[in-house]
Amino acid sequence: MSLPSHSLTLIAAIGACAGISMTVWLAFALPARIAPRASLLMACANGTVMVSLVFRLMRSTHPGGALIGWTGDVLAVASAALLGMAVTAITRRRVPWRRVCATVAAVALVLLIAPGDDLRWPVRIVHGAGACLMLAAGIGAWRQLSVDTKLGDRLTPAPLALPIFLLAILMAVRCAASFVLPPEHLDMHRPTPFNIALLWGGVVALLMQNATLAFLVLMRLIRRIERLLERDPLTDTLNRSAFHQALNHAHAWFRRDRGYALVMIDMDRFKQLNDTLGHAAGDAALRQMVAVVQPCLREVDRFGRLGGEEFCVLLPDTNIAGAALVAERMRTLIHAEPLRWLEQDWPLSASFGIAEAAATDTRGDEVLARADQALYRAKHLGRNLVQA
Numbered sequence: 196m197s198l199p200s201h202s203l204t205l206i207a208a209i210g211a212c213a214g215i216s217m218t219v220w221l222a223f224a225l226p227a228r229i230a231p232r233a234s235l236l237m238a239c240a241n242g243t244v245m246v247s248l249v250f251r252l253m254r255s256t257h258p259g260g261a262l263i264g265w266t267g268d269v270l271a272v273a274s275a276a277l278l279g280m281a282v283t284a285i286t287r288r289r290v291p292w293r294r295v296c297a298t299v300a301a302v303a304l305v306l307l308i309a310p311g312d313d314l315r316w317p318v319r320i321v322h323g324a325g326a327c328l329m330l331a332a333g334i335g336a337w338r339q340l341s342v343d344t345k346l347g348d349r350l351t352p353a354p355l356a357l358p359i360f361l362l363a364i365l366m367a368v369r370c371a372a373s374f375v376l377p378p379e380h381l382d383m384h385r386p387t388p389f390n391i392a393l394l395w396g397g398v399v400a401l402l403m404q405n406a407t408l409a410f411l412v413l414m415r416l417i418r419r420i421e422r423l424l425e426r427d428p429l430t431d432t433l434n435r436s437a438f439h440q441a442l443n444h445a446h447a448w449f450r451r452d453r454g455y456a457l458v459m460i461d462m463d464r465f466k467q468l469n470d471t472l473g474h475a476a477g478d479a480a481l482r483q484m485v486a487v488v489q490p491c492l493r494e495v496d497r498f499g500r501l502g503g504e505e506f507c508v509l510l511p512d513t514n515i516a517g518a519a520l521v522a523e524r525m526r527t528l529i530h531a532e533p534l535r536w537l538e539q540d541w542p543l544s545a546s547f548g549i550a551e552a553a554a555t556d557t558r559g560d561e562v563l564a565r566a567d568q569a570l571y572r573a574k575h576l577g578r579n580l581v582q583a
C-alpha cells in the first residue's frame with residue numbers, strides 16, 4: 196500500500212508552519228505591538244517547536260548523541276509550556292511563570308535519569324507532560340472565556356479551546372502508543388499509518404492553534420477600539436453618543452413593556468471650583484464624583500457623560516420612586532466627601548433631576564428633556580437637591 200505522504204515531508208510541513216507563524220507573531224509583538232506579551236510567547240512557542248523538531252530529527256541521524264535527544268525533548272515540553280502560557284496571557288492576565296518553569300525543569304531532570312537508549316521513555320515523559328500542560332491550558336482558556344463577558348457576548352468558548360484540547364489529545368495518544376507499539380515504530384521518521392495520521396494531526400492542530408490565538412488577539416483589539424470610541428477619556432463613563440445609543444435601546448425595550456428611569460446629575464458651582472483651584476482640580480472632582488456614585492449602580496445601569504459637568508444614569512426596570520432612592524443616595528455620598536486638593540478640602544455637591552419613561556413618550560429624548568427640566572428646578576431651588 197502506498198502511503199499518502201512521507202513522514203519527513205509532514206515533519207518539514209510542521210516546521211514550516213511553525214516558522215511562518217513565529218514570523219507573524221514576532222511582527223505582532225515587536226513593530227505592531229499588538230498584545231505584545233501573548234504574541235511574544237506565541238513566537239517563542241512556534242520557534243521552540245521548530246528547533247525541537249530539528250534536534251529530535253538529529254537524534255535519529257546521530258543515534259549516539261544523547262544530549263541532542265535530551266535537548267530536543269526538553270524543547271518539545273518547553274514549546275507546549277509556552278503555548279499554554281500564551282493562551283493564558285491572552286485569556287487571563289497573570290501568567291503562572293514559576294509553576295510552568297518548574298514543570299519544564301522537573302521534566303528535564305526526569306529525562307536525564309530515564310534510560311536514554313530506549314525511545315519509549317522520552318516519548319512517554321515528553322508527551323505525557325505536554326498533554327498535561329495543554330490540558331491545563333485548555334481548561335483555563337475554557338473557564339476564562341466562559342466568564343469573560345467582554346468576549347462572551349459574541350464568542351462561545353468551545354471552538355476557541357478546541358485546538359488546545361486537540362493538541363493535548365494528540366500528545367496523549369502518542370504517550371499511550373509508547374506503551375503499545377515497539378520502540379522502533381515510535382521514531383517519527385518511519386512512515387507508518389499511525390505516525391502519518393499523528394503528523395497530519397500535528398499540522399492541523401498547530402495551524403488551528405495559531406489561527407485561534409490570532410483571532411482572540413484581534414477580538415481583544417477590536418474590543419479596545421470599541422471601548423475607546425464609546426468611553427469618555429476623563430471619567431471612563433459612556434460618552435454622549437454611546438449614552439444616546441443606550442437610551443434609544445432602552446426606549447425600544449420600553450415599547451415591549453420594560454420601563455426605565457433617568458437620573459440627570461450636574462455638579463454645583465463647578466465654575467467656581469475651576470476658577471479657584473484650577474482645571475486639574477475640576478477634573479479630579481469629576482473623577483471623584485464618578486467613583487463615589489459608581490457603587491450605587493447595578494451592572495445593567497448605564498452611566499454617561501453628556502458634556503462638561505453634566506452626567507446621566509439610565510436605570511432599566513426602575514420607576515420614579517426607585518430612581519429617587521438612587522439619586523438621593525448619590526446626592527448624600529457626593530456631599531459627604533469633599534475634594535481634597537493641595538492640603539485643603541473643597542465641599543462638593545450635585546443637583547439631580549429624575550424622570551420615568553411614560554406611555555406618551557415616543558422617543559428617549561423626551562424622557563431626557565423631562566429629567567433636564569427637573570434638574571433645572573433643583574438648581575433653581577438652591578442646588579444639592581433631587582427633583583422629579
Ligand SMILES: Nc1nc2c(ncn2[C@@H]2O[C@H](COP(=O)(O)OP(=O)(O)OP(=O)(O)O)[C@@H](O)[C@H]2O)c(=O)[nH]1
Nearest residue numbers: 462463464465466467469474475477478503504574
Ligand atoms: N475641569 C473641568 N471643567 C470643565 C469640564 N467641562 C466643563 N467644565 C467647566 O464646568 C463649568 C461649568 O460651569 P457652569 O455651567 O456655569 O455651571 P456651575 O458653575 O456648576 O453652576 P451651576 O451648575 O449653576 O451650579 C465651566 O467653567 C466649564 O469650563 C472638564 O472636563 N473639566
